[in-house]
Amino acid sequence: MxxxxxxxxxxxxxxxxxxxxxxxxxxxxxxxxxxxxxxxxxxxxxxxxxxxxxxxxxxxxxxxxxxxxxxxxxxxxxxxxxxxxxxxxxxxxxxxxxxxxxxxxxxxxREARDKPILTHMEWMRRYVMKRMYEKREGVKKYNEEYMPYVDKSLKWAIDESRFCKFIGSSLNVYEVDFHGEQVVVNIEARTCDCNHWQLTGGTVAAYVDEVYSKAKYVLAYEPVVAPIPGQKLWEKTGLPEPLPPAERVMPGRPKSKKRRKEPGEDDGKGSLATTKELARTPQWPPTPKSKGGRPQKSTAWAKEARQIAEKRKATKEGYLRCTGSTSNIQHSAVTTDGQANGTQQSVVRDHELFN
Structure with missing residues (x-):
């Protein structure tokens, strides 16, 4: 594949x-x-x-x-x-x-890909040795004749058999109608015109191919990877040790170590960390990029500021028309004996407010 x-x-x-x-x-x-x-x-x-x-x-x-x-x-x-x-x-x-x-x-x-050749091969040897041992020990607890994959297939076949209608032709040959499709099944030859039996090894308990049996599974993991001592205990050959190649910086942008994914492989789905981060951070609508200069007059903030400024200007102009000029207000704000008049105090406060 x-x-x-x-x-x-x-x-x-x-x-x-x-x-x-x-x-x-x-x-x-x-x-x-x-x-x-x-x-x-x-x-x-x-x-x-x-x-x-x-x-x-x-x-x-x-x-x-x-x-x-x-x-x-x-x-x-x-x-x-x-x-x-x-x-x-x-x-x-x-x-x-x-x-x-x-x-x-x-x-x-992936962990061993970027390691030197000896370290890489040693990592692979230890991984295979560990996996073969775990598989041999794990299958000892399994007492069925066939492996769990076969049980799932048999359960599916039992459920689908409700829709099968068969007519016997001879001792081991049957004509089967399944969802409107008519096929011939030969139990002795272990064949079916639908081709599913020949491809998968069968979905009938008594006729499942032996490749899915526990005995074949044990046989697949029977070889033993022998342990070896550490590098310092290896036999000395007297030959010079190989040196790693000189490090050379390749031209261009450094490539990412991640595998390049095929188009559409992600289907728009991010990693779990990214999903959690997005769920934790509120997503605000994107702000349009500013072109610089004065703020636009059409924004909500500019409109509100302009309305406040116009309101203050109109209030100030009306006040000055009723009370006189600014110099008169400042001149009469305090009496000769240092006591502030209540009316004049309010005038001074309003003047400071608008200025």
Whole structure:
């Protein structure tokens, strides 16, 4: 399972020529929707990717051709055995469409990526040794014949069997009607025309493929990674120790250590920390960028300030018309004996207020 990075497909053909190669459907869709986006194209693409039979795949591709001949040609150029369920090999007993296993592995080794080669390999060895040990010890507490994944699949099959109507043809061959689809099931050969049995290894308790059994699980984690002593106890070879390469500053802006995400991978969802921060901080409407100079006359603050200034000016002008000039007010504010007159005091206070 790969994301079709440049050179990776050719390398897999050279290194593991007999292995079944699948392409991650999510990465294909991420590139596909750059040109043909929308819910209709999305449903048509995933219908073709999840098609279990050739007839279902052809029907889905005809729908894609009706939407866009260019989109149809784009998907036809990718071999169906790499991205559509109906063309997958039957030996793997898996209908997986996404490379979640690779993404999980990359997330685990993130801590060791930037370490020197010896430290990196030692970290990987210790991680694999610990994981193999934990899996061997954990499966000892499990007493069922098949692993938990099979139990979930069997529960789903039991619920869906309510909609199955079958007619026996011979001892092990049946004609089954399921949601309007008519298929032939051969219990002895462990095949079904819907292709689901061959892909996943079966959903009937007595006919589940042994690859999902506890015995096979134990066998997968049976190899033991041997412990080794610390570096100071390693055998001396007498050869000079390898030195790290000289540090060199590369031109351009430093790249982020985070993985570059595909378009639409986030779907507008931020991290948990960002979500909490946004919930804690009130979101005010954005303030328009100021162009400098005097404040705009149309803002609410400017209008209110202008109204107050006009009101004060009108009040002052009316007061002066009734009492005379400013010099007369200041001249008569105090009597000859130093005692302030009540009327004159109020005049002085009003004068100071308006000035």
């Amino acid at each position: 790969s994301d079709r990075q440049k050179g990776l497909v050719d390398a897999l053909k050279f290194v593991v020529p007999k292995a079944e190669i699948r392409f991650c459907a999510r990465h294909i869709w991420a590139n596909f929707k750059l040109t043909w986006s929308g819910q209709v194209y999305k449903e048509a693409f995933w219908t073709a990717a999840r098609a279990l039979t050739q007839a279902d795949f052809d029907k889905a591709m005809e729908g894609m051709k009706f939407l866009s001949k260019e989109a149809y040609a784009y998907l036809r150029a990718i071999p169906a055995q790499h991205w559509s369920m109906h063309a997958f090999g039957k030996q793997a007993k898996s209908n997986m469409l996404l490379n979640n296993i690779c993404e999980s592995f990359n997330a685990v080794i």
